[in-house]
Amino acid sequence: ETGVTQSPTHLIKTRGQQVTLRCSSQSGHNTVSWYQQALGQGPQFIFQYYREEENGRGNFPPRFSGLQFPNYSSELNVNALELDDSALYLCASGLPTEGPLHFGNGTRLTVT
Amino acid sequence: GDSVTQMEGPVTLSEEAFLTINCTYTATGYPSLFWYVQYPGEGLQLLLKATKADDKGSNKGFEATYRKETTSFHLEKGSVQVSDSAVYFCALSVGGAQKLVFGQGTRLTINP
Numbered sequence: 001e002t003g004v005t006q007s008p009t010h011l012i013k014t015r016g017q018q019v020t021l022r023c024s025s026q027s028g029h030n031t032v033s034w035y036q037q038a039l040g041q042g043p044q045f046i047f048q049y050y051r052e053e054e055n056g057r058g059n060f061p062p063r064f065s066g067l068q069f070p071n072y073s074s075e076l077n078v079n080a081l082e083l084d085d086s087a088l089y090l091c092a093s094g095l096p097t098e099g100p101l102h103f104g105n106g107t108r109l110t111v112t
Numbered sequence: 113g114d115s116v117t118q119m120e121g122p123v124t125l126s127e128e129a130f131l132t133i134n135c136t137y138t139a140t141g142y143p144s145l146f147w148y149v150q151y152p153g154e155g156l157q158l159l160l161k162a163t164k165a166d167d168k169g170s171n172k173g174f175e176a177t178y179r180k181e182t183t184s185f186h187l188e189k190g191s192v193q194v195s196d197s198a199v200y201f202c203a204l205s206v207g208g209a210q211k212l213v214f215g216q217g218t219r220l221t222i223n224p
Contacts, residue, residue: 042201042214103155
């Protein structure tokens with residue numbers, strides 16, 4: 001089975017710019033979640049998508065938004081980038097009624 | 113709100129030593145508890161889980177027991193190997209495995 005894949009692996013952006021990160025879910029999974037992991041910290045839940053709709057959100061501002069597509073792939077969009085947005089962004093897929101989540105290797109975003 | 117507190121790191125041990133990484137939690141409901149491991153340059157991998165009080169999760173020689181009375185889920189291994197060097201995260205979820213609340217992580221280094 002194909003695991004969770006994320007692209008790109010690394011990205012450098014300038015403050016104020018916008019960024020789109022992409023994720024392909026593991027085969028058979030229909031939910032996708034996004035997490036932000038700052039350096040030396042544990043991952044923090046951004047939001048989850050199920051059946052192409054947001055289904056839970058963490059404490060992140062509206063400039064963090066997402067999409068889930070019919071093939072269960074997903075995007076995370078961040079507008080008006082700030083220096084504190086520099087982090088590893090992890091995508092995880094799963095099924096709504098059972099765990100566990102399967103994580104991708106992440107996208108390392110650096111905002112300068 | 114829900115939270116997880118982990119033993120401060122980093123932890124450095126010699127090969128074949130006994131390992132304990134402490135984890136305590138606060139939750140409003142009845143959480144499921146998890147240990148995830150993150151190897152360098154990789155995403156998170158589920159190591160073990162427990163879904164109700166007194167359950168013991170185990171995998172690859174690691175064990176953790178869900179202790180409701182002490183709100184703890186300590187990770188143990190009887191004899192660590194160099195290949196166990198990684199960052200370990202304790203996590204909980206309430207009402208499903210999709211939204212995980214992570215601890216800050218404990219970096220473990222095993223010396224030969």
